[in-house]
Amino acid sequence: MKGVYWQPNRVGRPTLATIAIAAVAALWLVETHRRRTPEPYYEEKVAAARLAAECMATVKERRIALGHPIDSAADPAATGLIGVAMSPATSTTGRLAAKRISANPNFAAVVVGYLKRAGLKSGDTVAIGYSGSFPGLNIAVAAAVQTLGLRPIGISSAAASQWGANLPDFLWLDMERVLFEEGKIGFRSQAASLGGVEDRGLGMSDETRQTLHAGIARSGLPSLEADSFPGSVDGRMQLYRDASKTAPIKCYINVGGGATSVGKSLGKKQFRTGLHTHLPRRARGIDSVMTRFLANGVPVVHLIRVTALAHRYGLETEPHRPI
Numbered sequence: 001m002k003g004v005y006w007q008p009n010r011v012g013r014p015t016l017a018t019i020a021i022a023a024v025a026a027l028w029l030v031e032t033h034r035r036r037t038p039e040p041y042y043e044e045k046v047a048a049a050r051l052a053a054e055c056m057a058t059v060k061e062r063r064i065a066l067g068h069p070i071d072s073a074a075d076p077a078a079t080g081l082i083g084v085a086m087s088p089a090t091s092t093t094g095r096l097a098a099k100r101i102s103a104n105p106n107f108a109a110v111v112v113g114y115l116k117r118a119g120l121k122s123g124d125t126v127a128i129g130y131s132g133s134f135p136g137l138n139i140a141v142a143a144a145v146q147t148l149g150l151r152p153i154g155i156s157s158a159a160a161s162q163w164g165a166n167l168p169d170f171l172w173l174d175m176e177r178v179l180f181e182e183g184k185i186g187f188r189s190q191a192a193s194l195g196g197v198e199d200r201g202l203g204m205s206d207e208t209r210q211t212l213h214a215g216i217a218r219s220g221l222p223s224l225e226a227d228s229f230p231g232s233v234d235g236r237m238q239l240y241r242d243a244s245k246t247a248p249i250k251c252y253i254n255v256g257g258g259a260t261s262v263g264k265s266l267g268k269k270q271f272r273t274g275l276h277t278h279l280p281r282r283a284r285g286i287d288s289v290m291t292r293f294l295a296n297g298v299p300v301v302h303l304i305r306v307t308a309l310a311h312r313y314g315l316e317t318e319p320h321r322p323i
Contacts, residue, residue, distance in 0.1 A: 041116050044147055045109035052105035052143035055184045056081060056136070062178045068167055077319035079103035081136045083166040088211040091196040091204065094133060094161030098306045100319050103136035110313050111144035111301065114275045115251065118299040122149035124250040127240045129289060131256030132160035132172040132195055137303050141253050142176075142185045152187055153243040155224065155236055157195030157258060158212040159204070168211045173219040190243050192216045193224040199232040199260040200225070229287075232260045236289050252293040253301045262302070263288035273309050276300045 039045070060080025064070070074096060075082035081103040082096070120126065126145060130138045138156075145152045158171055165172040173192055179185040193199045194212050204212075216223050224239065226232040240249060254261045262271060263286040270283040271290065279294035290300050303309070310317045 041112055044116070045112045048108035048112045048140075048144045048147040049105045051147060051184070052108035052140050055139045055143060055179050056103065056105055058179060058182050058184055059135070059139070059175045062175075063167070063170055066167075066170055068170060074163065075100070075103075077103065079136070079319075081139075081165075083160060083163050085162055087166045087168055088205075088207045089132075089158070089160060089166040089168045089171060089215070090162055090208070091133075091159035092161045094163050096163045099134070099136075099163040101310050101315070101317055102134050102306045104310070104315055104319070105140065105143070106313075106315055107137060107140035107303075107309075108143040108147070110309070110315075111140050111253070111303070112148060114301045115144060115148060115150070115253075117275055118251050118277070118301065120148065120150060120250055123151065125151045125153065125244050125247045127244075127249050127252045127293070128152050128154040128189075129236070129252070129254045129256075129258065129261040130154055130156040130172060130176075130189060131164075131258055132157050132166070133164035133256050134303070134306070135160075135165040135172050135175055137255045137306070138172060138176070139179070141255060141303070142179070142187075145253075146185055146187070151247070153240055153249070154187070154189035155239060156189040156192045156219075156221070157199065157256075158192055158215045159195030159208070168215075171212075171215040173215050173221065177219055189219075189221055191224045191239055192219055192221045193232070193236075193260075195258065197259070198229045199236075199258060200227075200229075229259070229264075233287055233289055233292070236260060237292060249293070249298055251299050251301060252290065253303070254290055255303045257304050259288070261289045262304075263291060271302050271304075273302055273305045274312075276302060 063080045070078050070080055082099055156173055158173055160166040176188055180188045196204055224235050226235050270280050277299045283291055294300055307317060
């Protein structure tokens with residue numbers, strides 16, 4: 001059987017030459033008439049990232065001055081924000097990879113984007129829940145808030161998970177105080193809690209409790225204490241209300257997965273990382289700072305699942321050199 005095949009008509013050389021000339025001309029037009037479309041809030045994002053980088057450098061310098069050298073194996077990017085595997089200030093287990101990724105000043109630009117999407121403008125009041133487990137993200141939040149001219153009301157947890165701010169004499173509370181005293185950040189937290197389980201340090205050893213209480217005392221901040229989980233949530237909400245006075249809180253920014261901020265195990269499963277403007281239906285029965293704010297129509301920026309967040313914004317996920 002004879003096969004039947006499609007055969008194109010032959011194209012002459014003049015036609016091919018014309019097509020080639022047209023292609024070269026089109027390429028020239030594209031290359032010489034490029035238009036750059038700036039990313040929204042580009043200048044604010046760059047400014048926040050630069051401020052975060054300065055803050056991280058300041059923290060690194062103070063850490064070294066205190067006699068805590070950089071462990072190149074744990075902290076190959078030499079950020080100075082990576083703690084140790086275990087210490088008397090350690091509350092629970094933690095992923096070293098996540099701590100490495102979070103020590104990136106470009107997260108400040110990410111936070112700026114979320115806050116602008118939430119509709120915030122200079123002078124607005126924001127509530128912040130800082131975590132000792134992620135000092136890099138704490139710095140990113142502080143840098144973004146300062147760059148945008150917001151009015152912050154912060155509460156810091158003293159305890160940290162593995163590889164976080166868990167050096168007994170250099171907790172997140174100490175880092176924040178250094179940044180304030182050095183003039184890098186113009187504000188500090190309004191209060192501190194022990195952190196850990198239910199924000200009350202449940203299950204911690206006496207040595208760990210003593211270490212964290214000493215850190216809070218060094219900071220000079222009031223200590224938030226409660227005798228129950230609802231009491232911990234109530235205490236935080238009351239402080240935010242009292243500190244905001246008559247100004248409405250326009251956003252709540254949470255760092256980490258603390259139960260008081262997010263909710264217990266079920267709550268942690270309901271909230272993705274990023275900006276939330278509505279309370280998820282499945283989270284309506286969960287009590288936490290985040291759910292209370294969302295129930296009252298206050299947007300929430302939730303910073304957790306750092307690896308996924310870095311992938312979303314094209315940030316480095318395997319830092320191996322100074323950023």
